Amino acid sequence: MKTIIKNSPIILLFILLSQTGFGQKKMAEATIKTSIVCDMCKTTIEKNLIFEKGVKEVRVDIEKKEVYVRFRTDKTSIDLIKQALVKLGYRADDLPADPKAHAKLPDCCKKEGCGKD
């Protein structure tokens, strides 16, 4: 009995933490409009964005010009992911591509507004 009373604040704390979702992997997903046109763009984004902290899944739809991401909300945010996309040289919703990063893209990705609009 003594130990139960002694431990009860800890048990209570655990119940409280589990209810507030502390320590749980909170996932979110988002679709970002971007400025891709070719397979190279798709590869660049998929290969790089997946290494961003907290990003669990990246899918690029060339036809729709969209990037789908699934990520942990305790590790990153949609804004950080958009910034990462901008730094890769692509537009992310209303954020324009980083000009320096865009200049470094493969030639095919600089044509016809690929990387721009």
Ligand SMILES: [Cu+2]
């Ligand atoms: Cu491209």
